Amino acid sequence: MAPFSSRFSVRTLAGFSRRTAPLAPAAAAVVLLSLPFVHDVGAAEPPSAEGKVAAAATDNADATRAAMEIMAQGGSAADGAIAAALVLGVTSPTGSGIGGGGFALVYSAHDKTTTVADFRETAPRGFEPEVFAKKRESRGVLVGVPGEPAGLEWLSRKLGRKTLAEDAASAVSLARRGFYVSHHTASAIGHFGEKIGRSPALSRDLIPNGNPLGFGVRATRPDLARTLERFGVEGKRALYEGAIAQRIVEAAKAQGGALDAKDLADYAVRERKPLTKTFGTRTVITMPAPSAGGLMLLETLGMLGADASSPTAKLGYGSSAYLHTVAEAMRFSLADRVRVVGDPDLDPDVPTKVDALLSDARLAAAKARISPDKTTKMASLVSREQGTSHIVVVDGDGNVVSLTTTINSPFGAAIVADGTGVLLNDELDDFSLPADVGPLAPPGPLPNRPRALARPVSSMAPTIVLEDGVPVLALGGSGGQRIATEVTQAALCRLVFARDPSACVSLPRMHVAMSGELFVERDVPEDVREGLKKRGEPVKDELPVAPAVQMISVSDARDPARRTLRAAADPRKGGLASAR
Secondary structure, three states: OOOOOOOOEOOOOOOOOEEEOOOOOOOOOOOOOOOEOOOOOOOOOOOOOOOOOOOEEEHHHHHHHHHHHHHHOOOHHHHHHHHHHHHHHHHHHOOOOOEEEEEEEEEOOOOHHHHHHEEEOOOOOOOOHHHHOOOOOOOOOHHHEEOOHHHHHHHHHHHHHOOOOHHHHHHHHHHHHHHHHHHHHHHHHHHHHHHHHHHHHHHHOOHHOOOOOOOOOOOOOOHHHHHHHHHHHHHOOHHHHHHHHHHHHHHHOOOOOOOHHHHHHHOOOOOEOOEEEEEEEEEEEEOOOOOOOHHHHHHHHHHHHOOOOHHHHHHHHOHHHHHHHHHHHHHHHHHHHHHOOOOOOOOHHHHHHHHHOHHHHHHHHHHHHOOOOOOOOOOOOOOOEEEEEEEEOOOOOOOOOOEEEEEEEEOOOOOOOOOOEOOOHHHHHHOOHHHHHHOOOOOOOOOOOOOOOOOOEEEEOEEEEEEEEEEEEEEEOOOOOOHHHHHHHHHHHHHHHOOOOHHHHHOOOOEEEEOOOOOEOOOOOHHHHHHHHHOOOOOOOOOOOOEEEEEEEEOOOOOOOOOEEEEOOOOOOEEEEEEE
């Protein structure tokens, strides 16, 4: 990556480092991406980076620097998000990459509109639910049509100022010349060494000569560098047509997959209407189906409130009474997720059903069922979605892009198309079978049942909050089903308790599993745990994975002279926040 030439502040979790970059006075936008895994907390409450012109927060320092650099060269928030996403695919292959997919939430300051881009992976035309049910552990069966190439090209056309080649330059350089392995990536490689070992190509990159890459080791990914270079020149066609596409198909089929050349050629981004709900002067905008994360966020906020006047504020952030109340609200939303959310392209009534769930009367009735001292029982449901990355970027014009990208489980399907460096997703594992949902299953077919050409339900929840019509907050997270619960807690922290972004992304969190169990992070105090148990909460002492939230707040948003951006990166994955 080229050295920076005029200064902007880069804040890491353990301290500060300074870089320099030419920062154009032009645009500013916001972009979000998410990736989950290792608990890598470097400070209890890392400082947020503060600036006036532009800001970015991602899971990885190289990705944040790439976003800031392209904006310094005159790029928009969209360019920053694209650059960061491509770098994450190089330096953090645990949960993101060009062989995956995701969602983007885009606010245009020019026309004051918000658009959703659904570039979620899709089941191939030849996908057979019966084969899926019998061979769910077969890696190739789980490979969906990658959507990230189309999604990033869409974002570039929607709001970008730079070419894709310029946006991809940092990722190409890092893949070709080398990058230093982060704590998060090194830990993931060590933990999933056996899975990585199933792919000779992936092993060459991450476990060269049988030695897993460790923290601080310089690594290269030359095959991926060539592919990203072609993507910069040709756009999505580089991966959906021609030699690279053929190798992707061959790699999936060799492991029992149904992906074919027509699936790639036919892939298209779906533009959707975002989910929105207004709370006084605030409007929360988030992701619609086929993601369930937005529904769960809005349902919980609808029950508990989204400003300091809410009764929830009196419970005290982090108290056992507060955590129990939030957990109960989330249990209701989890049940709705299973019973209602599916692919709206195949089930056109899904949006209508979701709107009904978000009605004030329905949310009031659900809230009335929450007991301050009793816990609701739930049936069991398993979700494997874990590998995700989140990015937030804001530019000077007030544009906002919130983008989450994923390859599903850590290192996806562990299938790399020969000679391309493209790590394929295992996204189809997010479909639900009757055995997964048990008593929560609705009458008739499951909304999220495995089907050809369907996009499986996700928990991703890139979110933007408007105050009197102007963006004041952008956030999102990583971690499979935990995305909705962690983004909701961070949103409550900021909207109801007015805590600083750095606190909202770093304070201890909990997660309600589909089993009804309440997982708490190790830093939750013992007296709070005991208070939860007295209310009947089935408390589990440790969360199995450590996902991350990224956040940018905007104060004095209507006054360019006073506008202040505060970016915060979650310490759990060693991310980095930067602002100018």
